Amino acid sequence: MITLPSNQIAYLTALRHDLHRQPEVSGAEVETAQRITRELTSLGADRIWQGLGGHGVAAEFTGRAPGPTVLLRCELDGLPIREINDIPHASQIDGKGHLCGHDGHMCSILGVAMRLASRPAKGRVILLFQPAEETGAGAQAVIEDPQWPQIRPDYAFAYHNVPGRPLGEIGLRSGPANCASRGMQILLTGKSSHAAAPEDGLSPGPAMAALMTALPALSHGTIADADFTLATLTHANLGEPAFGIAPADGELRVTLRTMTNDGMDALLDTALHKVAEAQGDLVTDIHWHDVFRGVVNDADATDIARHVAHDLGHAVNEMPTPMRWSEDFGRIGDDGAKATMLYVGAGTDMPQLHNPDYDFPDALLPVVIDQFTGIVDRILGLPDT
Known part of the structure; x- marks a missing residue:
């Protein structure tokens, strides 16, 4: 050659x-x-x-x-x-x-x-x-x-x-x-209110806070383990950048990662279950991005x-x-x-x-x-x- x-x-x-x-x-x-x-x-x-x-x-x-x-x-x-x-x-x-x-x-x-x-x-x-x-x-x-x-x-x-x-x-x-990986975009919709009367609205904040803890907690092991999983919080947005409005809308983005495609299927099921647990009635949509086998x-x-x-x-x-x-x-x-x-x-x-x-x-x-x-x-x- x-x-x-x-x-x-x-x-x-x-x-x-x-x-x-x-x-x-x-x-x-x-x-x-x-x-x-x-x-x-x-x-x-x-x-x-x-x-x-x-x-x-x-x-x-x-x-x-x-x-x-x-x-x-x-x-x-x-x-x-x-x-x-x-x-x-x-x-x-x-x-x-x-x-x-x-x-x-x-x-x-x-x-x-x-x-x-x-x-x-x-x-x-x-x-x-x-x-x-x-x-x-x-x-x-x-x-x-x-x-x-x-x-x-x-x-x-x-x-x-x-x-x-x-x-x-x-x-x-x-x-x-x-690794297999995919981006999970979670959209939440509640009801805005005056910041002086938040009880008259429905804030997605508590659901977002729960998910910001629950989803990264799905991470398990190291890349040397066959059942390795990694959930990385990459973005969070809640309400408007103002002081007089209790928020109505929220967005979370999490990257899910596993060693195998079968592992990804299992992680998706668990992640969706966590979303449903965290006041899931406020979740209006879930979109998937950057899907890698x-x-x-x-x-x-x-x-x-x-x-x-x-x-x-x-x-x-x-x-x-x-x-x-x-x-x-x-x-x-x-x-x-x-x-x-x-x-x-x-x-x-x-x-x-x-x-x-x-x-x-x-x-x-x-x-x-x-x-x-x-x-x-x-x-x-x-x-x-």
Whole structure:
């Protein structure tokens, strides 16, 4: 296997900086998708799909003989977070930033596209640039797209960079790998009154106070426990910002998190029971947001990634526990592919994901390109030149 030459790595680095300057949030990745499409076209993809599940883009590189389909997925979207980095390629869009590294993920997969110019020996490679990963909606929208049956893979691989781990270390885990999670928005409606006569109204305050205690108390164990649950209160709003009005309306937002999808089903039942107990007649609506299924890594696909990492001399972290954060890549595994997520170290001194001073480390590009090219080579075969 041949590593990309320095001029191509330099090109990808410059492209990464361009993407970083112009982040687009989930569902609005119009210009990003157009730029990716131009790059894939210039790299000679045999076929390109556009508008997948919104603004998603996929490219096919067809092998010289029949064989399985290998999909490599990355993400298009940035975050609604203001970047504070003082760097030449800092975000030029106020209040938005590539503060999770999806700009680097895209350029890693484009680097694999450069290596696919000579085509695999068999099968085909699909490079998927997925929209709306940050909201948990993108992968499901792609799978529900009428174009998906033309793309559906036998194997699927993705990665996320992981600050706090050594740069270039390949994290691997079979089985549960990313938690299931969802946002629970609880709306309460009572009756307002003069603040001097609160007894003539019906305040949702007591119900909210009870839920602000009861729901976080559903948290149990640590990520090392199979029955791990975490309920995090993220927002609360009661009444109007005034002193003369006893409140009528309230809102709570809680993020629910479990290791498994079955665990999430059980946690939902318990959370709904707690809501009903806390003066549930005031609860007028419950909405669900950012719904992520758990990622369950396939053992065979993980073993392929492991062999490649060892062959390339990458440090390997056999992860004893799943990641607490969520990833919608699990939807692709649910759809039938042998799928696995890799967790690639971004450096021990890196700011955390979603921090306003995070920036994807460019030194990670060649590591990931080699790893994912090696995966394609192991399954489908690639010429040395």
